[in-house]
Amino acid sequence: MxxxxxxxxxxxxxxxxxxxxxxxxxxxxxxxxxxxxxxxxxxxxxxxxxxxxxxxxxxxxxxxxxxxxxxxxxxxxxxxxxxxxxxxxxxxxxxxxxxxxxxxxxxxxxxxxxxxxxxxxxxxxxxxxxxxxxxxxxxxxxxxxxxxxxxxxxxxxxxxxxxxxxxxxxxxxxxxxxxxGSGWRAGFTLIVMLIAVIGGRIIPTFTRNWLVKHRPTAASPAPPDRFDSVCLAITAISLAGWVAAFDPLAVGASLVAAGGFQAVRLSRWCGNKTLREPLVLCLHIAYAWLPIGLLLMGTSMLHPGVPLTSALHALSAGAMASMTLAVMIRATLGHTGRALRADGSTVAIFVLVTVGAAVRVAAPVLPFDYNRTVGLAGFLWGGAFLLFAVAYGPKLLGNSLKPQT
Structure with a gap:
């Protein structure tokens, strides 16, 4: 043809x-x-x-x-x-x-x-x-x-x-x-790696684009290089060891190292320069849950006093939920012809999901009733998704403001 x-x-x-x-x-x-x-x-x-x-x-x-x-x-x-x-x-x-x-x-x-x-x-x-x-x-x-x-x-x-x-x-x-539990752990690992790979593509790009337009004299995020490849490799190997239930001490140390590398990787993307743009800043905050979760996971394997559930919720209720909400909001605005700007409801969505995740991660160590604390975390976290459905549902159900490309 x-x-x-x-x-x-x-x-x-x-x-x-x-x-x-x-x-x-x-x-x-x-x-x-x-x-x-x-x-x-x-x-x-x-x-x-x-x-x-x-x-x-x-x-x-x-x-x-x-x-x-x-x-x-x-x-x-x-x-x-x-x-x-x-x-x-x-x-x-x-x-x-x-x-x-x-x-x-x-x-x-x-x-x-x-x-x-x-x-x-x-x-x-x-x-x-x-x-x-x-x-x-x-x-x-x-x-x-x-x-x-x-x-x-x-x-x-x-x-x-x-x-x-x-x-x-x-x-x-x-x-x-x-x-x-190897099945769900394998699926969990695949999602974490998708966040690490896709986040490493879109976060520096969106940050660079915003800085060029609004702060042209500011330093731009570091371009992908060998450090990113090493960081992703260490993360993948560490999580594979967790899935396969290898030696806890070796896997724990590897996960702590992966968390450290991911934290350095995030610091190279100039998130501190995007405080005036919630749609970009939220991506950096969402990704920050990834090194936090890896560090907690590794520490829980090295020191049984640190609950594994906190690590898992940092990666799931934190990184996965925050990153997917950020992507869904940007895609909804962009593909329905709307300006890429965060209104009050959008900011509230990210506040709710972030605070809800933080409460859930901290629940095992807070001096409050555990079930009630988890209920509060669920109320806040679920509120973010309810607000997304209320604020963005009409945009998803209605016509675009201009033809989609």
Whole structure:
């Protein structure tokens, strides 16, 4: 096909997509909104279980369900929304829209309900839908990348690895294999590494762009170099050792080193010069949870008095939640034709998620009732996602202010 014919085909498909409701005109729209709502549902149900003894209709242990759904449910939706929005930019192909997008979102939603109500539908059905969604997402991404002969195919391999980790978590939870949590730890590690890799691309870039426009005389973030590669390698090796349950002392020391390297890496991105721009500053704050979490994780393996749960929540409720909210907000504003500016609700979202994560991380050592402290953390943290749904839901459901590119 000639380039002119290819452009005509793409234009035709884009025009056709405009016939669908706005929510089905881009993957970021239903998946970001659906993911935020699901995160709120999960934290509300988990806090209810923890504080009032409420029962869930899932075959998962409540704690395992909470962990699984935040990792593979909420983050699965955000990853889907991100990839379905980024891949058209990488490949020049039109985005997945309309009925194809609706079917993919529907599969994600059915998977969430099947896992939640697995006592009724069965563990096998829940696993098929849950793992099946990730596999279908990988197939959709692979089709678009291969058709464009794009070099970003490794992202498909990461999605496939997430599907494997998801399946192993199901098998472990239902006693089919004895993995001692290796499945969820593998998925957790993949997400942490995605944050480290993608954060290392977008945070210095967005910071540099803002500084060039608003503070042209200020020093710019250091460009990626060998130090970044070493930092990522140490982080990956350390987390792999944690997944495989290698010698705790060696893995703990390695994780502490990885946390130190990540802290130095973050300091090279000039976050202290972006105090006047919340949309950029929030990315630096979100990434700061990564070295904090790695340092806490390593320290917990070296000194049992430091709770591992604090490290895990620094990386999940802190780094993963904050970074995904930051990305969802920027993508929503940019892809719906709005100015990249943080209003009051946006600032409140980041304050709530940051304070909520901090309270949850500190909960085991605070001199207050643990369950009530966790409930407070859940209230604050969940409030961030509720506010995102309220403030950004209309933008995701409505028409763009200008045509999307």
């Amino acid at each position: 000639s380039s002119r014919a290819g452009i005509a085909t793409i234009t035709k498909r884009k025009n056709r997509s405009q016939r669908f409701p706005p929510i089905l005109q881009g993957g970021f729209r239903p998946f970001f909104l659906g993911g935020a709502v699901w995160a709120l549902v999960v934290v509300v149900l988990w806090v209810s279980v923890l504080t009032s003894g409420a029962k869930l209709a899932t075959m998962f242990d409540p704690l395992v369900w909470h962990r699984h759904e935040m990792l593979f449910g909420y983050l699965g939706a955000v990853i889907a929304g991100f990839l379905l929005t980024a891949i058209p930019n990488w490949t020049g192909r039109p985005p997945i829209t309309g009925w194809r997008l609706a079917m993919l979102v529907g599969l994600w939603l059915v998977a969430r309900l099947a896992v939640l109500f697995s006592l009724l539908v069965g563990a096998g059905v829940a696993a098929v839908f849950d793992v099946g969604f990730v596999l279908v997402l990988a197939a959709v991404c692979a089709r678009e990348i291969i058709a464009a002969k794009n070099r970003n195919f490794p992202i498909v391999l990461i999605v496939l690895l997430l599907a494997v980790a998801n399946g192993l978590d199901h098998a472990d939870a239902f006693g089919l294999v004895q993995l001692s």
